[in-house]
Amino acid sequence: MAGPSAPLPALSRRGLQVGALALAASLAVSLLAQLPGWRQVELTGFDYLSTLSPPPVPADAPVIVAIDESSFAELQRQWPWPRSLHARLVESLRAAGAKAIGLDIIFAEPSADPAADAALAAALGPDVVLAGDETLIETPQADQVVRVEPLPEFTERGARAGIASIVLDGDGTLRRLPRYDDGFARVLAETAGITVAAPAAGTLIQAFGPARTLPTVSYYQALDPAEFLPEGTFRDRVVIVGLSMQSAPTAESGGADAYSTSWTRRSGRLVSGAEIQATVLSNLASGLAIRSAPGWLGVASTLAAALLAAFAVWRGTGWWTGAIVLAAVAVMALAGYLLIREGGIFVPVFAPAAAFVLVAAGQAGVDYAAERRARRAITRAFSQYLSPVLVERLAADPSQLKLGGERRTLSILFCDVRGFTTISEQMKSEPERLTRLINRLLGPLSQVVLDRGGTIDKYIGDCIMAFWNAPLDDPDHAVHAVDAALAMIGALDELNRDLAAEAASEGRTHLPLHVGIGINTGDCVVGNMGSEFRFDYSALGDAVNLASRLEGQTKVYGVPLLIGAATARLVGDRHTVAEIDSVRVKGKNDAETVSTVLPTADADALATHAALIADARAGRAGPGDRRVDELQLRLPWLADFYDGLRERLARPAGSA
Numbered sequence: 001m002a003g004p005s006a007p008l009p010a011l012s013r014r015g016l017q018v019g020a021l022a023l024a025a026s027l028a029v030s031l032l033a034q035l036p037g038w039r040q041v042e043l044t045g046f047d048y049l050s051t052l053s054p055p056p057v058p059a060d061a062p063v064i065v066a067i068d069e070s071s072f073a074e075l076q077r078q079w080p081w082p083r084s085l086h087a088r089l090v091e092s093l094r095a096a097g098a099k100a101i102g103l104d105i106i107f108a109e110p111s112a113d114p115a116a117d118a119a120l121a122a123a124l125g126p127d128v129v130l131a132g133d134e135t136l137i138e139t140p141q142a143d144q145v146v147r148v149e150p151l152p153e154f155t156e157r158g159a160r161a162g163i164a165s166i167v168l169d170g171d172g173t174l175r176r177l178p179r180y181d182d183g184f185a186r187v188l189a190e191t192a193g194i195t196v197a198a199p200a201a202g203t204l205i206q207a208f209g210p211a212r213t214l215p216t217v218s219y220y221q222a223l224d225p226a227e228f229l230p231e232g233t234f235r236d237r238v239v240i241v242g243l244s245m246q247s248a249p250t251a252e253s254g255g256a257d258a259y260s261t262s263w264t265r266r267s268g269r270l271v272s273g274a275e276i277q278a279t280v281l282s283n284l285a286s287g288l289a290i291r292s293a294p295g296w297l298g299v300a301s302t303l304a305a306a307l308l309a310a311f312a313v314w315r316g317t318g319w320w321t322g323a324i325v326l327a328a329v330a331v332m333a334l335a336g337y338l339l340i341r342e343g344g345i346f347v348p349v350f351a352p353a354a355a356f357v358l359v360a361a362g363q364a365g366v367d368y369a370a371e372r373r374a375r376r377a378i379t380r381a382f383s384q385y386l387s388p389v390l391v392e393r394l395a396a397d398p399s400q401l402k403l404g405g406e407r408r409t410l411s412i413l414f415c416d417v418r419g420f421t422t423i424s425e426q427m428k429s430e431p432e433r434l435t436r437l438i439n440r441l442l443g444p445l446s447q448v449v450l451d452r453g454g455t456i457d458k459y460i461g462d463c464i465m466a467f468w469n470a471p472l473d474d475p476d477h478a479v480h481a482v483d484a485a486l487a488m489i490g491a492l493d494e495l496n497r498d499l500a501a502e503a504a505s506e507g508r509t510h511l512p513l514h515v516g517i518g519i520n521t522g523d524c525v526v527g528n529m530g531s532e533f534r535f536d537y538s539a540l541g542d543a544v545n546l547a548s549r550l551e552g553q554t555k556v557y558g559v560p561l562l563i564g565a566a567t568a569r570l571v572g573d574r575h576t577v578a579e580i581d582s583v584r585v586k587g588k589n590d591a592e593t594v595s596t597v598l599p600t601a602d603a604d605a606l607a608t609h610a611a612l613i614a615d616a617r618a619g620r621a622g623p624g625d626r627r628v629d630e631l632q633l634r635l636p637w638l639a640d641f642y643d644g645l646r647e648r649l650a651r652p653a654g655s656a
Contacts, residue, residue, distance in 0.1 A: 015314060018363055022310035025358040026303040033298065033351045040170055042348040047173070047262040049337045049349070050206060050290065057208045057215075058286045062102075062188075062278040063237050064216040065089070066244035071219035083107070084116040087123035089223055089241065094127065096225045097235035100192035102129045102184060104164055104242030104257075104274045108148045117153070126158035129188045131242075134165045134180070162187035164277060166259065173260045174271075177203045177280055177289055185280040192238045196284040202292035204346055205283055210267035214278050216244060238281065242274025290340055293347040305332065305352035309359035317364040325360050329353045405527030410467045411481040411519060411567060412544050413454070414551035415445060415488055417462040418514040426511075438462060441513065444491040452484040457538050463551075467539050470526040478521050478570035482597055485517045485561050518550030520564035550594060557581065557594075558640030565593045576601050579613050580641065598637050605634040616649060623650035 032038050067079075075081070086103065093101050107130060111117055124130075130150040137144045150161050162184035166174050177199040180186070189196045208214065219241070221228035243257045258270035261279075271279075283289040293301075305328075312324050336349035427434040442459060449456055449466045453474055457465040466484070468477035496512050503510035522543025529538050543564075550562040557580050568577045576598040584591045598606075609631055615621040623646055632642040 017366070018310040018314050018359070019307075021362050021366075022306040022355075022359050023303075025309075025355050025362065026299075026306035029302050029306075029351050029355045029358065030299045033302070033348070036170060038351075042350050043169060043171075043173075043175060044265070045333075045336070045348070045350050046175065046204065046290075046340075046346050047265040049333070050204070050340050050346075051262050051266055052337055053341065054208050055206065055288060055341075057213060058282050058288075060237070060285070061208075061214050061282045062240050063098075063234060064214055064244055064272075064274050064278055065093070065219055065222040065239055065241040066216050066272070066274065067219050067242060068245050074218075074220040080111075082113060082116045083111055083120040084113070085223075086241075087116075087119040089219065090120075090123040090128060092223055092225065093234055093239050094125075096222075096233065097237075098127070098239045099236050100127055100129065100188055100238045102131075102162070102188040102238070102240040102277065104131045104184065104240055104277055106131050106133055106148060106164075107150045107154055108133075110151065117151070121153045121157055124154055124157045124159040126160070127191060128159040129162045129184065129191055130154055130159055131164040131184055132161045132182075134163050160187050160191060164273065166273075166276065168259070171260075173262070173264065174276060175204050175262060177205055177283060183280075185277050185284060188238060188240070188277075189281055189285055194238075194281075194285050199284070199289060200291060204290040204292060205261070205279060206288040206290055207261050207263045207279060208282070210263045211269045211271045211275065212244070214275055214282075216275070238278075240274050240278050240281075242272060242277070244272035244274050288344070291345045293345055298348050298351060301347055302351045302355045306355040306359050309356040310363075313360055313363040313367075317360070317367045321360055321364050325357055328356050328360075332356070405525055405529070407523060408470050408526050409477075409522065410469050410524045410526060410539055410541075410543065411477040411521045411570075412465070412467045412524070412539065412547040413449070413481050413485060413517060413519050414548050415464045415466075415485070415515055415517045416551055417441060418516055418555065419511065420462040420513075423511055423513075440495065441492075444495060445488050445515075448484050448487045448491055452480045452487070454480065454484055455537070458536065465548075467524075467526070467544075470539065471537070478519075478567045479574050481519050481521075482561075482563065482567070482571050482575055485519060486597065486599065488515060488517060489560050515560060516551050516554030517561045518547050518552070518554065518563075519561070519567050520544075520547035520550055521566040521570060522546070522564075546592065553583065553594065556644070557596075558644045559596045559638065561596050562594050563597060565595075568593070568595045571597070576606065578606060578609055578635075578638070581613070582617060596638070596641075598635065601635055601637075605631060609635065609638075612645075616645065621649055625649065 033042070067081075072079075075085075077085070086105070090101055090103075107120070132150060133148040135146045135148075137146055147163075149155075150159070155161060162182055163178070163180040164184040165180070166178055167176060168174055169176070178185070179199060179201065181198070186196055186198075217225075217229060217233065222234075222239075222241075225233055245258075257273040259273065259276060261271045261276070264270060308328070312328070313321060332349045332353050336347060339345050339347050423437070424434060427437070441462065442464065445464055446456055449464070452468075453472075454466045454468050455470060457467060459465075466481075468474050468481050474480060492513055492515055496510075499513070500510040520543050522541065524539045524541035524543050526539040527537065529536060529540070543566075546564055550564060554560060554562050559580065562580065563571070563577070568579075571577065577595050578598055578601070579593060579595045582591045582593045608627055612621060612625065612627045612631065615625075621627075628642050628646050628649075632639050635642075
């Protein structure tokens with residue numbers, strides 16, 4: 001078990017980080033949700049969700065008698081109309097079977113015609129509700145409530161008064177049920193014998209549609225329903241009379257006794273006060289009004305959304321995070337819609353959605369910053385060893401890199417310049433020139449390694465150590481190492497030509513540069529090695545030691561390149577491999593078959609070479625073997641090797 005100071009696993013640390021982010025995001029959003037502007041955004045969401053698929057208009061919804069353009073045209077009267085006309089309407093509606101009549105018209109003062117007032121008073125009765133008004137006047141000194149009631153003579157006959165005032169939200173939209181105990185719609189419902197409960201604070205109105213969605217007839221038609229309307233239009237129905245223009249005014253133009261509702265977001269049209277009162281009554285009577293969720297439920301949903309987002313990004317973020325966010329927001333909107341439609345409750349969705357987005361986006365930002373730091377670290381660490389293409393691959397996908405050491409099969413190359421000590425001795429008085437020379441030498445050789453996907457381990461004076469198949473996988477690592485070796489030899493030939501031309505132009509003698517290259521393939525441990533103060537990405541193992549020994553043996557055998565048996569097996573179908581000898585190198589007990597790679601060779605010459613090597617190893621070849629001279633001509637790449645072989649064959653058996 002890890003001690004108290006043991007570091008937390010990566011996933012545990014990330015879990016704590018994401019959890020803290022979720023709690024901070026939910027707290028921040030919950031606090032912001034208390035601001036008026038935020039609440040307004042939530043209510044805008046309610047507008048769209050509650051009108052997405054509204055319920056049908058109740059079958060017993062009030063009938064609206066509209067004081068509209070058609071009525072003005074038919075009656076040929078200017079507003080206000082004589083109250084005797086309203087008396088005729090009340091008597092006509094009562095005769096047509098209306099069980100309750102609501103006049104959404106305020107009769108607070110006597111008219112110019114006392115006879116008309118008397119006619120209206122005579123027509124009123126307990127089945128009629130008259131509109132009243134209540135206004136709050138705010139001044140620096142005090143707040144004053146002004147209440148306007150119908151004339152007493154109109155209520156003495158049994159007619160009741162109901163406050164038709166409504167309360168608009170901060171954006172001028174009507175969304176909430178009026179809470180007056182004697183509200184117009186509540187009193188009208190009671191008059192019609194409909195039992196309704198007092199709405200809770202903040203109860204929201206379920207709109208049924210845009211303007212003129214509820215059943216509506218014109219005022220002039222209601223005056224003579226037998227002539228203009230189907231039979232039974234008003235029988236046992238609640239009737240509300242008020243201004244309601246057929247061409248609903250727009251939100252921009254405004255209108256008399258017309259208001260913005262949740263449907264105005266979609267239609268752009270205002271709804272008449274009479275239709276609003278009918279909608280309020282239908283909400284109360286049918287139980288369709290929508291309760292506002294308590295504050296704690298909004299906080300809980302915000303916290304739940306933040307924790308859900310934390311779970312979604314706990315293991316990582318990527319391109320899919322955006323898709324998850326979009327899907328989560330869509331699900332929250334759908335849940336909000338279903339809660340309104342099926343549960344009759346409005347739970348704000350903007351705050352939970354914002355919390356989810358904040359956690360997901362915040363963690364994505366943290367991950368992006370961490371990835372950028374990791375990419376910069378990888379670029380800095382490996383730009384000295386790898387080609388820019390490989391560094392970019394590592395930076396784009398750090399998972400390909402396992403730091404700290406791992407076991408891998410590598411192809412290791414050692415390249416050393418022959419005779420460089422002599423050249424250095426000659427230039428000991430010209431250190432700048434020697435530095436330029438070694439840079440000109442190591443530059444193209446290093447570029448060859450990088451161009452073929454190799455990793456430069458280190459420079460040891462004029463020697464280069466490189467390997468393939470780490471840190472990135474390279475299935476053809478042995479082939480690429482041999483390709484690099486042959487290209488190094490070619491690059492050195494080109495450099496020698498340039499140096500010879502420069503020496504000739506300066507009247508100096510040029511000493512040609514030669515290299516010896518050893519390549520071996522085998523299992524190694526590779527990774528960042530060193531101390532906390534300095535480390536290198538390097539490889540260790542017996543295969544590395546053998547590659548170094550092979551490089552040293554190139555001087556003995558007179559060939560520029562020697563490869564181990566494992567490398568020879570891996571490149572045999574891509575390169576021409578010629579066995580050189582079976583030797584026991586320093587530090588190894590078992591003999592190792594060493595080979596070289598020829599740029600070109602015909603099959604017959606290779607067969608002759610293989611036979612000669614086998615005979616020499618078995619003691620069947622002598623110093624005068626004609627095959628040595630023949631092969632020296634046919635395989636000029638091995639000319640120096642055959643000179644050495646001739647000398648070895650001339651030695652007495654058993655001599656060193």
